[in-house]
Amino acid sequence: MKFSCEKALLQSAIAVTARAVSPKSSIPALEGILLEAGTDLRLTGYNLETGIRTVVPAQIDQEGSLVLSARLFGEIIRKLPDDIVSFQADGYMVNITCGMSQFNILATDPEDFPELPTVEDKNGFTIPRGKLGSMIRQTIFAVSDNESRPIHTGSLFEIDDTGLTVVSVDGYRLALRHEPITERDGALSFSFVVPGSALSEVEKICGDGEEEATVTQGERHVMFRVGDTMLVSRRLEGEFLAYRQAIPRNNGIKVEGDTRALLTSIDRVSLIISDKLKSPLRCVFDDNVLKITTKTGIGDASDQCPISGDGGGLEIGFNNRYLMDALKAAPADRVRLELSSGVAPCVILPAEGEENFLYMVLPVRLKAGE
Incomplete structure (x- = not known):
């Protein structure tokens, strides 16, 4: 097996395939990357659940296949100078040369590497x-x-x-x-x-x-x-x-808000919440304003965010992270929040245009004085 390839291309291919390599496995070959030089150079990583295969442009002088430790191979290529990498195998002994740098490392038998599953075109x-x-x-x-x-x-x-x-x-x-x-x-x-x-x-x-x-x-x-x-x-x-069936769409309360403004307001109030000091956000939807408060062992915080619409004074509790995750993911500048009661889910949708996303967050029960 003999080929040469640009370092940057090889490094990128190793980084992609290594993500499917088992860090520790009872099958040693699964801790490696399968290299196959034929009409092109193919690299494969597989952990018996997920397999990634990518093709790299390379000059193939001699066909062959072998398995190299993903960690060691990746580190060697990453630290080589930016030049053409020459790769030559004599049995299981592999010679890697780039510029003035040279490595001789042991490979393992490609027969030990399980085949990727075949996906029938259903x-x-x-x-x-x-x-x-x-x-x-x-x-x-x-x-x-x-x-x-x-x-x-x-x-x-x-x-x-x-x-x-x-x-x-x-x-x-x-x-x-x-x-x-x-x-x-x-x-x-x-x-x-x-x-x-x-x-x-x-x-x-x-x-x-x-x-x-x-x-x-x-x-x-x-x-x-x-x-x-x-x-x-x-x-x-x-x-x-x-x-x-799980998404309620006949909600009586519908308000709109700026996604970034809502996120910023929740983020500010969340500063006193941590993994050790957990507390729900107490949200009150009033006429054109959302009032957010929370209280933990180190103090309390409150903020107000302008919204369009009247929430009728609805009080509801939310896990701050769940609400923030939904707003961060929402691909729209303005969102519509649909609610019906303090114990029913909040549905988040785009305020305008096609409903190409929907997020639903279940409320947290509020205790008196929280």
């Missing part, structure tokens, strides 16, 4: 990579970390004739994003659930841009293809929350 769709990345980023914060309901440790991807809907729930809040899709294959409507850990990697791979990303649903896995990089993840099985 159903699929195409969407601009930047749009897919933002949809994941604006919903992933609501993915559950409670393993007792494994299905909710991922996001639901639902495809129908209106487009793609991505939904995350964790029992305390719900995040939903909807966008039209450019192209669809297979069934008219289908859905699947992708683990949150895999989606955080997809979001990093997507980056920005209008280049198309392709998503393919297989029998047990799902594949995301963005440019020269492919990510394969197992699908989560089970019954996802019937989210449409």
